[in-house]
Amino acid sequence: MKCDNCGKNEATVHLTEVINDNITKLHLCETCARTKSEEMQSHFGLTDLLSGLMDFEPGMTGEAKHDLMTKCPGCGMTYFDFQHSGRLGCGACYEVFSKNLNELLRKIHGSDKHVGKMPFKGKDVLKKQEDLQRLKGELRDLVRAEEFEKASVLRDRIKDMEGKLGGA
Amino acid sequence: MILNDFIKKETEWLKGEGPYSNIAISTRVRVARNIKGHLYYDRADSKQREDTLGAVTANMKRNKFLQGALFLRIKDLSDLDRVFLVERHLMSREHTQDVAHKGLVIDEKEIISAMLNEEDHIRFQVLQSGFNIVEAWRIVDEIDTDLGQHLPFDFSNEYGYLTSCPTNTGTGLRASVMLHLSGLVISGQIENVFDAISKLGLTMRGFYGEGTEALGDFFQISNQVALGHSEMDILDNLERIIHKIISREEKTRENLIKKHKQETSDRIKRSYETLKSASIITSAETIKLLSAVRFGADLGIIKDIDTATINEVLLLTQPAHLQKITGETIAPHERDMKRADLIHERLGKK
Numbered sequence A: 001m002k003c004d005n006c007g008k009n010e011a012t013v014h015l016t017e018v019i020n021d022n023i024t025k026l027h028l029c030e031t032c033a034r035t036k037s038e039e040m041q042s043h044f045g046l047t048d049l050l051s052g053l054m055d056f057e058p059g060m061t062g063e064a065k066h067d068l069m070t071k072c073p074g075c076g077m078t079y080f081d082f083q084h085s086g087r088l089g090c091g092a093c094y095e096v097f098s099k100n101l102n103e104l105l106r107k108i109h110g111s112d113k114h115v116g117k118m119p120f121k122g123k124d125v126l127k128k129q130e131d132l133q134r135l136k137g138e139l140r141d142l143v144r145a146e147e148f149e150k151a152s153v154l155r156d157r158i159k160d161m162e163g164k165l166g167g168a
Numbered sequence B: 001m002i003l004n005d006f007i008k009k010e011t012e013w014l015k016g017e018g019p020y021s022n023i024a025i026s027t028r029v030r031v032a033r034n035i036k037g038h039l040y041y042d043r044a045d046s047k048q049r050e051d052t053l054g055a056v057t058a059n060m061k062r063n064k065f066l067q068g069a070l071f072l073r074i075k076d077l078s079d080l081d082r083v084f085l086v087e088r089h090l091m092s093r094e095h096t097q098d099v100a101h102k103g104l105v106i107d108e109k110e111i112i113s114a115m116l117n118e119e120d121h122i123r124f125q126v127l128q129s130g131f132n133i134v135e136a137w138r139i140v141d142e143i144d145t146d147l148g149q150h151l152p153f154d155f156s157n158e159y160g161y162l163t164s165c166p167t168n169t170g171t172g173l174r175a176s177v178m179l180h181l182s183g184l185v186i187s188g189q190i191e192n193v194f195d196a197i198s199k200l201g202l203t204m205r206g207f208y209g210e211g212t213e214a215l216g217d218f219f220q221i222s223n224q225v226a227l228g229h230s231e232m233d234i235l236d237n238l239e240r241i242i243h244k245i246i247s248r249e250e251k252t253r254e255n256l257i258k259k260h261k262q263e264t265s266d267r268i269k270r271s272y273e274t275l276k277s278a279s280i281i282t283s284a285e286t287i288k289l290l291s292a293v294r295f296g297a298d299l300g301i302i303k304d305i306d307t308a309t310i311n312e313v314l315l316l317t318q319p320a321h322l323q324k325i326t327g328e329t330i331a332p333h334e335r336d337m338k339r340a341d342l343i344h345e346r347l348g349k350k
Helices: A030-039 A046-053 A062-069 A079-085 A092-096 A098-109 A120-144 A148-166 B002-008 B046-062 B079-087 B133-150 B182-186 B190-198 B231-259 B261-277 B283-299 B307-316 B319-326 B332-349
Strands: A013-019 A022-028 B024-033 B070-073 B103-106 B112-116 B122-129 B173-180 B202-206 B218-223
Touching: A022 A030, A062 A079, A062 A098, A092 A098, A120 A148, B002 B079, B002 B319, B024 B133, B024 B231, B046 B070, B046 B103, B046 B112, B046 B133, B079 B319, B122 B133, B133 B173, B133 B231, B173 B231, B173 B283, B182 B190, B182 B231, B182 B283, B190 B202, B190 B231, B202 B231, B218 B231, B231 B261, B231 B283, B261 B283, B261 B332, B283 B307, B283 B332, B307 B319, B307 B332, B319 B332
Parallel strands: none
Antiparallel strands: A013 A022, B024 B122, B024 B173, B070 B103, B103 B112, B112 B122, B173 B218, B202 B218
16 A cells, blocks of 8 residues: 555555544555654654554444444443553453454564463462362362262362452 | 762763673663553543552562662652653653652662553663673563562463553563664664664664654664563564674774774764863764764774763763753753863863
8 A cells, every 4th residue: 555645655654533523544654654743743652653553444344343332341441442542441451352452462563472471470370270170170070970068068169269369 | 859869879870881881881671560450550540540659669668679769759859850860761751741640769779760650550670781681681570570479460361461552561571772883873784774673573763862863873772572472582582683783883893993994083083072172062962972982982092081981971961960960950051061061071080
C-alpha cells in the first residue's frame, strides 16, 4: 500500500481518527506520518504507532464489533478504549481482550507466549495449580471406585485449596 | 533540600570505568512490574493510585537492597529538582508530569532507582558504568526476585509479567547501552548500523537531541522485543550485537588515526580549544565539543583530560545541573555564560 500523502513510499503507519463517530483511516509512510503528526501539534508517540498495528475497520463483523465493545470486568475498559489510549487498564484486560491482544502481541514481539522468569508468587501458585489438577484426577478415580468417604475428604481439601488460590 | 547533596556526589555510572568505557558510557537494565488487583496507573483514580504507592513503598522499604535508599514523592520536589533527576537518568520526563501520586526510590550510589506509579506501578532500573549488561541484570534479577516474594506481581502463565503497554508485556525487560560512536558517524557507517539494528529486534536513537538528530554522536541501543524470549536470550542478543558495533567502532578509530590523522587531529584540537576559550556556550554546542574531546582522549590526541572528567562535565553542564551548582534559577542566556565558566574551571584543573 502506498502512502496516502506522498503516494511514493510504502505506507507503514495506519492512523485511525474518530471524530464525532466519523472514522477516518489514513495510511502514511513514516516521513509523512511524522510531518502530519507535527502539523497536528500532537506528539507522534507509541499510541499512534499502536493504532497503526491494530485493525479497526469500519465495515467489521458483528462479532468483531462485540469484541471491541466488551468491557473488562476488572476496570471497565473496552478494547476500543485501549486502541485510543494505547494503555490497558488492569491485569484482567489481558484475559478479556486475549483474541485481539494475541494478534497485537505477535505483531510487536513476534510471539504471544511468555518464556522466561516467573515471580516467586507465580511459581508458588503454579505449583499449587498443578497439585490441584493432580488431586482432581485422584478424586475422579475415588468416585469411580465408589470410595465416597475418602472422596468427600479429598473434595473438601480441593475446595479449600481453590479458595486459597482464588485469593492469591 | 535533600537533593543538594547529589551535586557533590560522584555518580557511579559516569566513572568512565567498566568494559569498553571508551565507547560505551553506561548500561541500563529495567523491568516493569504491576501489582495484582490494583488498576494500572492511567486507569486508577486518586485513591487507588495512593493505595498502590503506599503498598509498593512499604514493601520497598523492607527490601534489603534498598536500605539507606532515598524515598521521594515527586510532588514534594521543585520543578528544577525534577529536571535534575531526569538529567541524572534517575527518572523519565513523563514522571515529571501529573505528579500527585508518583514516587521515586534512589539508592545511595545511584545505581538502583525505581519510579513508582509511572506508566506501570514499578519501573525499576540498575545503571552501570561502561558495557555491563550481565552485572546490571544480575542486580535487577536479585532485587526483583526479592520484591516478588512480598508483592503479588501481575503475572500470567501465558503472557508473563503484565504491563500497561503491550510493548513491555512478557519479561517487562528493557536493556539499553549508551554508545559514543563518533568513528562510525565520521566515516558515514552509522546509517548501516541503524538499518541493521531495526531488523534484529532492537532500537537505536540519538541520546541527546530530538527526533532523528544524535547530538555529539551519542546513541542508545535497546531491545524492543520483551515477549517470547527469555531474559537471558534477550540480553544475549543485545550483547552480541553491541559487541559487534563496538568492535566496528574500534576498527574505524584505528583506521582514522592511521589514514586520516591530520584531519582527525585538527578537528579534535579545534573543538578542545573552542571549549576552553568560549565565554558563552549553549548546552548543544557543549555536547558536540565534548564529544570530540572524548573521542580525542581515546585516540590519544588529547592527553591532559580523562574520560571520567569528560563524562562529569557532560552531566554538570546540563541546564538543571548548572542551576543546582550556581544555586539559583537563571535565564538561558546567563546560563550559557555560567556554563562556559564551569567548563573552564573543570577543564582547567586537569
